[in-house]
Amino acid sequence: MSSSPLLEVKDLHVYFPVYAGVLQRRVADVKAVDGVSFAIARGETLGLVGESGCGKTTVGRALINVLRHVAPDVRLKGEVLYYPPEGAPVNLLSLSTKQMRPYRKRIAMIFQDPYSSLNARLSVREIVREPLDLHQPQMSIRERNERVEWLLEKVGLQPEYAERYPHEFSGGQRQRIGIARALATNPELIICDEPVSALDVSVQAQVINLMEDLREEFGIAYLFIAHDLSVVYHISHRIAVMYLGNIVEIGTRDEVYFTPKHPYTQALISAVPVSDPRKRGKKRIILEGDIPTPINKPSGCSFRTRCPIARAECAHFTPELQPHSATHYVACPYVDQEFVSVGEEENGLLQ
């Protein structure tokens, strides 16, 4: 892992319109992503966690600039800067579909559902070769086919499987095919959206290990989007936590997992069941209620409606990420104050 940046997201906003009425007027926006900034270095794995509806998948899709295909009326703001190995950074969000094409081979994607993400009518060879057909037309058919077989071997599938069809494979094997397809064009970044959550427990570890091996061998960076925190901890260098379209905390995996500062992260981590009965009954912060809808977000800090340390001021401003260490940023101004007040009490006692 190097420290040279690969991708930098600056103040990303993604609003999906909501239409209603006879005239189908735009009446509101789903604020799926509401001001998100982070960076990924070359070879780094950034874990992106949060509960359903927090916008983590939308962030992943924004990075490869496909949102306009998903929803033509989507409102996008902010920048997604891609740093090529040489030359000036490019804002991917400002590119048209045609301009985007050369960058698509640099950023690939792996999807959650290994059943629906492979075209059932194409053979494994065609599926894995498709990115090469599109992006490497200068390669001869024979070269491309050879590369397909090489890729299948890399992901632990026998090259003979190339002529088979997706339905002949189990979930874990299909996910390997998806990974081979993502690797085809030698990407620098792979966006992995819940890549193991649909797999059986005994197969998850195979895919996680494979992803780690490929990272080591090819120096690929991952944006690892998932809700299973122990898996995210295992594979990530850094972890970002999202809530209702905002990053509330970001830091190294140990900072976020073992010393979470934001009240939401603390609740999230405390809710993770521990796979050791001796540690049973750890103190849980049980959050009241459900996540508010992103159409009608609470004013100010969007977590304040469920926050155990919320105060009146929280309704009036949107908290910014503030540094707690060189790598650890938290979007809550009051977590530090609590810390300070404890210190003051101790001083008082000492005096």
Add this chain to the structure above:
Amino acid sequence: MTNGNTTQQPLLEVRDLRTYFNIEGSWAKAVDGVSFEVYPGEVLGIVGESGSGKSVTALSIMKLIPDPPGRIVGGQILYKGTDLVRLDYTDMYRIRGKEIAMIFQEPMTSLNPVFTIGMQIAEVLQAHEGISPEDARYRAADLLTRVGIPDAEKRLDDYPHQFSGGMRQRVMIAIALACNPSILIADEPTTALDVTIQAQILELMLELKQQRGDAAIILITHNLAVVAEMCHRVIVMYGGKIQEIADVFELFGNPLHPYTKGLLASIPRPEIPEYRGKRLVAIPGNVPSIMNLPKGCKFCTRCSVAIERCFTVEPPLVEITPNHFVRCHLVETTLSTPRILDGQPLQETMSL
């Protein structure tokens, strides 16, 4: 906590249960000779991956196996002395929902979208307790409050789509608990939910269990961490058979079956310093289809320590240390008179 205290009378006894499915003319042995007991007051976990037979075991107890294609072809399910397998539809109707209740994985699809929540809870009460609609509605509101839904009186008239996933699972729990059943079967109750909501629901289940000390929960899941948090005893299933039964502390501290060991080594466990950041040890291969199980030990094709005998002879489920049962040729019992938890093998000639 009973911790498998065998001196107690079991609430439910499953003996040599066999549930097969007819798939294109051949029989898939989804559950093939499963025997276990459920004791009053315990939370019994059943863990396994897809196709292990854990859900089919639960549906067999409830007699909710769709026939055709499925059928309970052998064994007994003794609930307070009655064999549920032999009960006809009307007799089972009196047990289901009243004595044994079940909650399912999908809170999205297990409620009827065209009836209000209030009607769906009241239905159970009216069917089993024959009380008036007014009383049923009153009780339904009380149940909703108990499962932590605010404004229960008002929300009785809401429809399922007006509830979030976690709320729907609470409603399912309210329906399941309406008649105060002695056994609650929870089949992956939190799998579809977010982790903070999962914590709420698990907490709620334990809380409600504490209110009735002699009731038991059978918790079916693929999530070992949920088992570690919730259960007293654990059954590990693979390929339609029980592979290991042990007290939860024993199972996590001293797993003996290669499959159980493999499962525990293949999940990230950041809370345990020795495992933190270490490469996971994956179980090779894929979960076999139940149409295509090996002849001997069901796990032999993926087992790293399998010997020749494993491929031809299925090992029995033997008591290794008191109340710890393992189905493996390579694990030797320490007891002089170990119990063996297998019934007689089904005669091949038996007509299906």
